[in-house]
Amino acid sequence: MAPAPLPPPAQEHDDAVEQPRGKSKRRRRLERAAAVALALLAIALLLDRLFPLPLPDGSGGSTVVLARDGSPLRAFPDRDGVWRYPVRVEDVSPLYVQALLTYEDRWFHRHPGVNPLALARAFGQWIVHRRLVSGGSTLTMQVARILDGTPHSMAGKLRQILRALQLEAHLSKREILTLYLERAPFGGTIEGVEAASWAYLGKPASKLSRAEAALLAVLPQAPSRLRPDRNADAAREARDKVLQRMAELGVWTPAEVHDARIESVAARTLQPPLSAALLAERLRAEHPQQRRIATTIDAGLQRALEARVGDYLARLPERTSAALLVVDNATLEARAYVGSAAFGDEQRLGHVDMVRAWRSPGSTLKPFLYGLALDDGLIDSESLLIDAPQSFGGYRPGNFDLAYNGPVGAAEALRLSLNVPAVDLLDRIGPVRFAARLAHAGLDLRLPRGAAPNLSVILGGAGARMEDLVGAYVALNRGGIGGRVRYTADDAVIERRVLSDGAAWIVRDVLEANPRPGYAPGTFDPGSRPRVAWKTGTSYGFRDAWAIGATRAYTVAVWIGRPDGTPLPGQYGAVTALPLMFQVVDSLPRSTLSATPQPPPANVTEAEVCWPLGLAFDPARPDLCHQKRKAWVLDGVIPPTLPERDATSWSAGLVRLRVDAGSGARLGAACTSAKARETEIARWPSLAYPWLSRELRRRASLPPLAPGCADDGLDASQPLRIDGLADNAAIARAPNADKPASVRLRALGAAGEVLWLVNGRLEGTTHGAQPFEYAFADTGAQTVTALTPAGAYAQLNLRVLR
Incomplete structure (x- = not known):
């Protein structure tokens, strides 16, 4: 019997080997693909490293300084002279974003930077027409072209595609959109939708209508040809094309599009904003890295006051400039800042910012001196002061009009801005201490190198800055607390105590009682105007004219003069700066409370005081009260009349005498009389007598010395x-x-x-x-x-x- 045939060994061997070979092929293909991908990734990374995105770094770019409502005050072009305002997506009207994305790139939020279908269409058109008919550009590709400046060619388009992919790899969609909003070309040197909106329409991009949004959405396609200020018909046709697209795609309703079509295409003459120019320049220098600086300035008020200052100075001598500062008392924020009369006017030195220039303050420091004297218990509001020629260690001050008033109350001396009483008070307080108190409160004084504060400080013999003066004057309506003026909401709130609450209230009440020029006390006033605590000042030689007014809500300062320091003869605070200050005050917003007086704090009371002694009225001794006055008293302290300086003169105050009851003659120490009695006489300061009435002189005179009595020295003053x-x-x-x-x-x-x-x-x-x-x-x-x-x-x- 023949043996059974065995399976062919070769077949078995081939099948066993075939399966591993197939797996090996697939593995090799995957490995080759991975290698290619890795190589491409490596090449992409290498190219990205070798050709980084030309993203703006923010240095040397354009800067815009904004008012508190977001409107531009002043814009600074970049180093290439381009006007471009920094903007965020949320700063732009949603209507504009809708129109832009619908018309330019509906798939912006879905594609990776390129739109294959749009590119295929553009390529087909290029094959047919042998030129670029439509670019097929996405918004990302347009940003790539803006940043990289790629040419309009196939090579340029390829480069633009690569850059777009690179942009999408590095930036978010929001960041890419922001770059477009800031840098899209809008004609000339204008870039970005915010700059274009202000330049052509005079409004922020956040408030665009549908018609305006459509116009600005299409304008970057052909900025020169579609500029509305030059080619209104072409601009309207392009705008309507965008509107039609918005209706066809169902983004806006037919009714909305119909209403938008009715709007005319109107554009302003292109002028960059130039308001609060010196403040903008200052803030730009202080914040060089910020491209968008928001201030506390009220845009409408700023423009109105700049125009008012310009009109006001038209009647003043040539080369005259002015400065104006309005500050909100509650927040210390500046609402208007006029640094010069006309920015850019060479004759007026309009580039010099007088708000922060060191100038002589004239008499504008006197309210703080009287407030400090109140806090020290030297005076009350009606303390007797003497306005008469006096010498203070060789320094002899005189009043502005060279006239003297004799005995005056502290309130009247402050309201009339009398120099001698002020120097007298400063001499008693000490000029070094006074300057130190002001410096602690934020009001620095500039003196010549190596000089110490002296008595001339109170008459303008030192330098001060307007913004520091205003920062101190706001204390009159803030319980004695002043502070540093703030120009941006981010500025720190720095507050300093200038005076006590009570002293600030008394000083403000005294200054508010000063009638406006042309209005006598008691003149009928319907009460609609705000109460103003105001003070003027004039520097030596008519170089600086000041007026500062404080209402419940605002503090306003006005300076008028020549920045180069040359005199303006005949121009001084009361006639030159004060009228403008009141015009500004009356133009400010105000509440019904602004015309009503504020009640005094608990530590301020009213009392009847008597001249010449300065003490409270005593019904038991009416003969000692030659004149009775109602005074504001701080902390219940009624200080006596300040003592006289000259030891050889009669002292003001109470003189106790022995007199003969029968004759009334004065008895010396060695004189005896069976009918002697004690009496008291209230004496006036010696320098006051030439201004006293005959009756007051009689009441204050000493009785003659009785015959036979030795000289008691009370008649030591040699008669003239x-x-x-x-x-x-x-x-x-x-x-x-x-x-x-x-x-x-x-x-x-x-x-x-x-x-x-x-x-x-x-x-x-x-x-x-x-x-x-x-x-x-x-x-x-x-x-x-x-x-x-x-x-x-x-x-x-x-x-x-x-």
């Missing part, structure tokens, strides 16, 4: 007598003479300096019996006073005939 004319004489100029009537007088009884006043004005100084000559420019009653520094005086009443 004016020689040359009799009292109540009448004089006239010589017949047929051109010169006015004149006199030649001497003061007899004086060994030292003699001050000569005519009708309260200091007109000359002599020594001893030297003659004083004076020609009267006016006719009528005249009063000539000879006065020594110790308080001795003599008066002569004359009548000058025609």
